[in-house]
Amino acid sequence: MIPSYYEFLNSVKIISGFKALEHIPSELQNLGGKRPLLITNDFLIKIGLVKTVLDAFGQCDITIGAIYDSVPPDSSVKVVNEASKIYRENKCDSIIAVGGGSVIDTAKGLSILITEDTDDLIKFMGAEILTKKRAVPFIVIPTTAGTGSEVTLVAVIANPERNVKMEFVSYNLLPDVAVLDPRMTKSLPPKMTASTGMDALTHAIEAYTCIQKNPLSDAYAFAAIKIIGENIISAVEDGENEIVRLAMANASLMAGAAFSNSMVGMVHAIGHACGGVSHIPHGDAMNILLPYCMEYNIEAVGDLYGEILLPLCGVEVYASTPKDERGKKCIEAVRQLQIKLRNLSGLTLSLKEAGVKEKDLPNIANTALNDGALIMNPKEADFNDIMEILKEAY
């Protein structure tokens, strides 16, 4: 059904494939950049991924102005300001982010500082407040296949001094180019491959069922689920397989494009809260909570879960399942997938196992209530509903 109104934008140029990194210099030149700041973290330098990116710049007239490699797992104002200082001191003119969600959020934060010519991010918190078109070329190279941040309009940056988790939502945060090269995700260990892959699946499922779903986001989400269903097990079993790695990177990007436009719901609201309160990895939280939240939402969107049984499990399972049982079957399929991934990689399946303390559950529920993603959920949820889900997932 066509929604009465929707908006959709994915302006990011996608470069996907083998030796895709080698195309970055020409893309950067097209965008007018000659002296990029490369933002990453020290772990990616240590395992050689940043060197792979730098090698792709061989024999071109671009100079890497500087490398900022101090991005922690959660980006903060301090980190963005440090990156900004290095950007200005080294007279950089463009940004290349190499990393996962935190690195990309830092780069998005830096793009705000440069565009708005400011050193105070807090003034720009909110949804669609950034009216100036981004003033700096911006290329993203994701190193996980899960967050989809390379094509999303959101950045989350902590401000510990003011005890605020700043949310920025703006189409002006979308990068110019996203580069998917299988070399960048080949080194992901099996457990992280499974966890980030389930993060991407969660993005796609929530995008397909949240209140601003639309025909375009549906197309991205549906395709992402199909690719994940076909490739996630192989990616965990055989991480060296570049074809499978590239498929998962594409699925993650498509799921990101889907949820950037239809947004995500309660799995993310509760998952963000689990991360904030108990510091469990985002992908683990998504994976653990997904089937429980689907069970909660089935009353509102069971038919939609039924539809995605087709890309997730294939035509035979879909056709052999009666229409009114497909929604439940889809949840069952997610659980079966989780068990397979657990057997292969040790994927965490409960909040307790992930390190959440039972006494923290009320705090997590309260925090989740104030997460913007909860508004987008197809079914209303209050404190008691969230506590029930948390207890079940514990």
Add this chain to the structure above:
Amino acid sequence: MKDKNIVPKSKKIKSFFARVILYFLGRAFVASAKHDIYVKKEIENWPDSLKILIKIQSFGPCLLMKKEKGTLKYLGSKEEDCEFAVYFKNIETALLVLTGRLGIDMAYAQHRFSMKGDIIAFGMPFVRCLYIVEAHLFPSFIAKKILKRMPKKGTSSFKIYMGTLFGI
């Protein structure tokens, strides 16, 4: 082309209508903050002197409220720089929301307004307050259409109507 600098007609009647609704919405917010325990609870963590603005772009009316001594105060239809602001992108969209034809959650999902400030600390509690205010103000057949679930009311709607109309 013969005509240049075409200035589109202003929507005076719709703008006036929106101004009237915003006036009553502001007073209903104040009454709810005074009488409804759930609204009271939502705003208790907001800092005193927090200002909230609802503004209709580009030159439409607005609604300004301030938290003072633990409750809300209606400051009229004036625009000020606020810690938290909701900017409807146009008068048509604003009227859809203000007349109960579009829920605030759908309006947000559809990018019908922009929001300045801390979404976590102010945005989400504001939305929940609005749910309650709408549940008080709108007849249930309208409220049920725009709310995914009817929120718990912390007082009678009669009290909110009295507070809105007579400030009691």
